[in-house]
Amino acid sequence: MPARPDPTTHRDVPGPSALPAPGPVAPGATDPVSERDVEVLTEQLGRAPRGVVGVAARCVCGRPLVVRTAPRLDDGTPFPTTYYLTSPQAVAAVSSVEATGVMKEMTQRLAEDDELAAAHRRAHEAYLADREAIAHVPEIAGISAGGMPQRVKCLHVLVAHALAAGPGVNPIGDEALAMVADRWRPDRCTC
Numbered sequence: 001m002p003a004r005p006d007p008t009t010h011r012d013v014p015g016p017s018a019l020p021a022p023g024p025v026a027p028g029a030t031d032p033v034s035e036r037d038v039e040v041l042t043e044q045l046g047r048a049p050r051g052v053v054g055v056a057a058r059c060v061c062g063r064p065l066v067v068r069t070a071p072r073l074d075d076g077t078p079f080p081t082t083y084y085l086t087s088p089q090a091v092a093a094v095s096s097v098e099a100t101g102v103m104k105e106m107t108q109r110l111a112e113d114d115e116l117a118a119a120h121r122r123a124h125e126a127y128l129a130d131r132e133a134i135a136h137v138p139e140i141a142g143i144s145a146g147g148m149p150q151r152v153k154c155l156h157v158l159v160a161h162a163l164a165a166g167p168g169v170n171p172i173g174d175e176a177l178a179m180v181a182d183r184w185r186p187d188r189c190t191c
């Protein structure tokens with residue numbers, strides 16, 4: 001029979017909901033996914049999260065904003081969206097910006113502004129490097145997401161990358177974050 005833990009040193013681990021809110025995720029880092037995270041992600045997505053390997057950004061309240069996902073799901077499907085925006089409030093705010101058709105103007109600027117185009121390409125390369133660090137999936141090798149490296153197709157993807165990587169890595173994502181800041185921002189909880 002195993003010895004009982006010494007009551008003077010043993011502390012019961014509280015249930016997931018009783019844990020204090022986790023702190024922010026450092027730029028470029030990934031938090032392990034807790035049971036509580038899985039509960040919140042399921043609520044945010046309306047389904048069980050798939051292929052999640054970590055939490056890449058959190059709201060100040062501790063809830064996940066962005067998850068890092070495996071480039072191949074359990075059923076074998078290649079999954080190029082390595083950083084996935086899960087916060088419904090963030091998704092809605094970004095959707096409202098997308099609805100103005102700003103991606104067309106952003107793509108046009110990429111064609112005219114060499115510096116911006118180079119930064120967008122570096123973001124693409126950083127995105128791919130992060131994915132390769134998880135696993136190599138030949139079907140999506142060299143293909144990032146969100147329209148990178150030459151276009152801007154999905155701001156949700158670029159915002160998710162900007163939140164995960166921190167400022168200065170994904171310039172269009174940073175720009176989109178600034179555009180939604182009056183409605184949604186990661187340092188002010190609206191969950």
Ligand SMILES: [Zn+2]
Nearest residue numbers: 059061189191
């Ligand atoms: Zn929050």
